[in-house]
Amino acid sequence: MIVGGGTGVRMPTAATPARTAARSVDPRLERIRTAWDPALLDRATSIAIERLGHHLRSTRVAGVALERPSDLLAEAGALMGPGDPEPDLERLVRIVDLHLRTAIALPSTGSLARQFTSVLPVAGAVDLLTAMAPQPATFYEAGQLPNVADKLIGADLGALVGWAPGTFTMVSTSGGALANLTAILAARNLRDPGAWSDGLQARGPQARRLAIAVGEDAHYSVTRVAGITGLGEATIVLLPVDTQRRIDIRRARAALDAAAAAGLDVFCIVASAGSTPTGAIDPLTELAALAHERGAWFHVDGAHAGSFIVSHALRPRLAGIELADSFCLDAHKTLFVPAACTLLFYRDPDAADAAFSQAASYVFDDPADEMTAFESGGRNFECTKRPSILPLWVAWSLHGRAIFADRLDHLVARTAEVAALIDAQPDFVLVTAPDANIVCFEHLPGARSDADLAALQVAIRDRLRAEGRFLISKVDLGERSVLRLVVMHHEVGTETILALMDEIRRVARSIGEEAA
Numbered sequence: 001m002i003v004g005g006g007t008g009v010r011m012p013t014a015a016t017p018a019r020t021a022a023r024s025v026d027p028r029l030e031r032i033r034t035a036w037d038p039a040l041l042d043r044a045t046s047i048a049i050e051r052l053g054h055h056l057r058s059t060r061v062a063g064v065a066l067e068r069p070s071d072l073l074a075e076a077g078a079l080m081g082p083g084d085p086e087p088d089l090e091r092l093v094r095i096v097d098l099h100l101r102t103a104i105a106l107p108s109t110g111s112l113a114r115q116f117t118s119v120l121p122v123a124g125a126v127d128l129l130t131a132m133a134p135q136p137a138t139f140y141e142a143g144q145l146p147n148v149a150d151k152l153i154g155a156d157l158g159a160l161v162g163w164a165p166g167t168f169t170m171v172s173t174s175g176g177a178l179a180n181l182t183a184i185l186a187a188r189n190l191r192d193p194g195a196w197s198d199g200l201q202a203r204g205p206q207a208r209r210l211a212i213a214v215g216e217d218a219h220y221s222v223t224r225v226a227g228i229t230g231l232g233e234a235t236i237v238l239l240p241v242d243t244q245r246r247i248d249i250r251r252a253r254a255a256l257d258a259a260a261a262a263g264l265d266v267f268c269i270v271a272s273a274g275s276t277p278t279g280a281i282d283p284l285t286e287l288a289a290l291a292h293e294r295g296a297w298f299h300v301d302g303a304h305a306g307s308f309i310v311s312h313a314l315r316p317r318l319a320g321i322e323l324a325d326s327f328c329l330d331a332h333k334t335l336f337v338p339a340a341c342t343l344l345f346y347r348d349p350d351a352a353d354a355a356f357s358q359a360a361s362y363v364f365d366d367p368a369d370e371m372t373a374f375e376s377g378g379r380n381f382e383c384t385k386r387p388s389i390l391p392l393w394v395a396w397s398l399h400g401r402a403i404f405a406d407r408l409d410h411l412v413a414r415t416a417e418v419a420a421l422i423d424a425q426p427d428f429v430l431v432t433a434p435d436a437n438i439v440c441f442e443h444l445p446g447a448r449s450d451a452d453l454a455a456l457q458v459a460i461r462d463r464l465r466a467e468g469r470f471l472i473s474k475v476d477l478g479e480r481s482v483l484r485l486v487v488m489h490h491e492v493g494t495e496t497i498l499a500l501m502d503e504i505r506r507v508a509r510s511i512g513e514e515a516a
């Protein structure tokens with residue numbers, strides 16, 4: 001031990017004598033050893049894997065078995081305690097069953113509501129590996145392979161954007177919301193280098209207020225950034241969308257002119273590819289030109305469809321993404337790996353350093369050495385971060401790009417068929433032609449007021465969800481509430497949608513009868 005002597009000189013104290021006294025067995029240590037016995041992993045995972053196998057192989061059409069929160073609270077509460085270092089694995093069986101019973105039935109074609117799907121089995125296996133051999137991915141020393149995997153995946157996918165090797169960078173984050181925050185922070189700090197240290201107040205009352213411009217259908221994580229960063233949600237410049245719910249360039253230009261006239265300094269324009277409500281992909285080439293003409297950063301929130309870069313057939317839908325200053329894609333949505341795994345790309349690698357700037361001697365070495373220069377810690381919000389890049393990297397390495405492209409091509413083609421089928425029905429209205437694998441529509445059984453029609457769609461969603469066979473979602477588009485399908489399962493086909501439409505007609509009839 002080293003102690004200060006008051007002289008400015010540090011002296012070692014005498015070494016502590018080795019503790020060699022014999023000890024009786026410490027019961028606490030025994031309990032700890034029992035709970036950490038690796039044999040428990042074998043027993044617990046066999047229980048989980050056996051039950052998961054049934055769940056994944058089930059051919060039942062199902063959505064979700066939705067329980068009332070108070071009932072589930074009681075049921076789950078009854079499964080708690082008394083605890084034991086040698087756990088009661090019978091109780092684990094019941095907990096696994098409860099989870100699978102109440103989970104959205106992702107392996108089923110009845111699950112049509114959400115932007116996630118059952119994951120690639122090899123990716124799931126690697127996720128377990130990373131849970132049991134946890135290596136926080138932010139710092140090289142603690143996450144060597146994750147940091148290397150970041151570089152390899154970044155290089156492969158960035159090349160698909162069309163960027164030359166070594167000219168760009170990728171930072172992985174735990175989710176699209178964090179990626180959007182990180183990219184917009186980088187843009188803000190580049191526009192106002194004093195903002196990080198001195199705050200926005202230091203700009204003074206005469207300075208133009210910094211603002212973000214986003215499409216009307218942008219994800220809430222984008223507009224949330226304005227609140228988090230102190231820009232204020234009221235400063236958000238909403239860019240109007242056209243009838244296909246893509247940003248309308250002509251009206252966007254007018255909205256930006258009006259914002260400038262009102263004293264706002266729009267430092268970042270955010271496009272969606274595709275948007276959460278409808279999957280619409282904004283006109284990226286035109287928006288990139290508009291952003292750069294106005295001196296603004298161009299960020300593409302590609303959480304949903306940014307992964308289309310892996311497919312030759314779908315890449316043209318993202319034309320212009322190569323012009324983005326930054327863009328993200330959620331691998332846990334459309335590259336089918338466990339959540340949360342998001343890739344945030346920067347066209348200029350140095351820009352990635354602009355998001356955060358801090359000294360923390362316990363993790364950051366100054367000057368950086370070969371290893372700390374390699375890691376992502378300084379470019380990432382998170383400190384402890386799951387190495388969720390590893391399941392993606394392993395699946396990408398073992399299966400190759402083609403399996404991802406095949407599934408995306410297939411899902412998007414099926415979605416187009418689904419949309420055509422819906423469009424062909426006299427009592428269904430297709431809202432937009434899908435750009436991705438999301439379809440929005442209304443069921444219109446006879447003439448009704450707009451308000452009745454909106455209420456009916458929500459009631460249909462609720463009724464179907466309660467019955468448990470199909471889980472679909474609803475979204476508000478302006479004044480309309482519409483039904484929404486996300487085609488994430490490769491077995492969804494014409495039969496699924498015909499059966500769904502029959503169910504929708506049936507529940508709409510009974511809702512009408514009950515109201516009459």
Ligand SMILES: Cc1ncc(COP(=O)(O)O)c(C=O)c1O
Nearest residue numbers: 175176177219275276301303304
């Ligand atoms: C377009 C879009 N952006 C961002 C997000 C947020 O991503 P995450 O849930 O990975 O944080 C979502 C999630 O659905 C999304 O659809």
